[in-house]
Amino acid sequence: MDARLADRLAELRVERGWSLGELAMRSGISxxxxxxxxxxxxxxxxxxxGKLCAVHGRPMSRLLAEVESEPPQVVTAAAQAVWRDDTSGFVRRSVSPPHPGxxxxxxxxxxxxxxDIAYDTPPVPGLEQHIWVLEGAVxxxxxxxxxxxEAGDCLRFRLWGSSRFRNPGPDPVRYAILIVLP
Known part of the structure; x- marks a missing residue:
């Protein structure tokens, strides 16, 4: 983990275009x-x-999560969590679950x-979503x-406001959502 942390700290500095001298000045570290x-x-x-996290504007927990071990490359169907909301008629399968890395x-x-499901605000402002309809219409x-x-269509956007998913048809609709954090 120390090696991954060292690499990540170097990446953060380079991403900002800072030299070691610039980072030293900003952080107070030689x-x-x-x-x-x-x-x-x-x-x-x-x-x-803690000083480096402050300079890079991220909590220590996030920095450490970024350097945790690599996520598994294969997520078997049996390992995909399924959540059901019987009241609204919504079923959510986490096909590729979130991972800090x-x-x-x-x-x-x-x-x-x-x-018919409505959300007042996005969980994260600017959340990027790609919604691909697999079966039915929504x-x-x-x-x-x-x-x-309809089936085969794909909607892409960054979510800044409210959203709503409604199935007006007589048949279920199934879709895949790719969610990308900003």
């Missing part, structure tokens, strides 16, 4: 310590890591005939714009 840290020659103390996830949704409203989708 250039030589930062260099040794990024090369994996030393392990950071909690205080040092990944920015996206894949969800399969099924809406029974007549199902009406999706995102950011105030309504879309009628």
């Amino acid at each position: 250039r030589s310590t930062l260099s040794r840290l990024e090369r994996g020659e030393i392990s950071p103390t909690a205080a040092l890591l 990944l920015r996206g996830e894949v969800v399969e949704g099924t809406l029974l005939a007549g199902a 009406e999706i409203t995102a950011n105030g714009h309504a879309h009628a989708l």
Whole structure:
């Protein structure tokens, strides 16, 4: 994990276009310590890591989650969590569940005939979604714009406002959602 943490800290610095000197000035950590840290020659103390997290604008828990072990490459059908809301007629399967080392996830949704689900706000403002209708037809409203989708259609957007999923038809609708965190 120390090696992955060293690599991630170097990546964060490079992503911002900062030299080691710039990061040293912003963090109050010597250039030589930062260099040794990024090369994996030393392990950071909690205080040092706290300073770097503050400079990079992320909580320590998120930084550490980013360097956890790699997610499994295969998620078997048996390992995919399924949640049912019998009241609304919605079934959600987590096909590719979230993992701290990944920015996206894949969800399969099924809406029974007549199902109507509305969300006042997005869970994360600017959340990117790609919704691909696999079977049936669905009406999706995102950011105030309504879309009628049929099997094979794909709707893509970043969600800043409310959303609504409605199945007006006599048959269930099944769709896949690719969710990408900003």
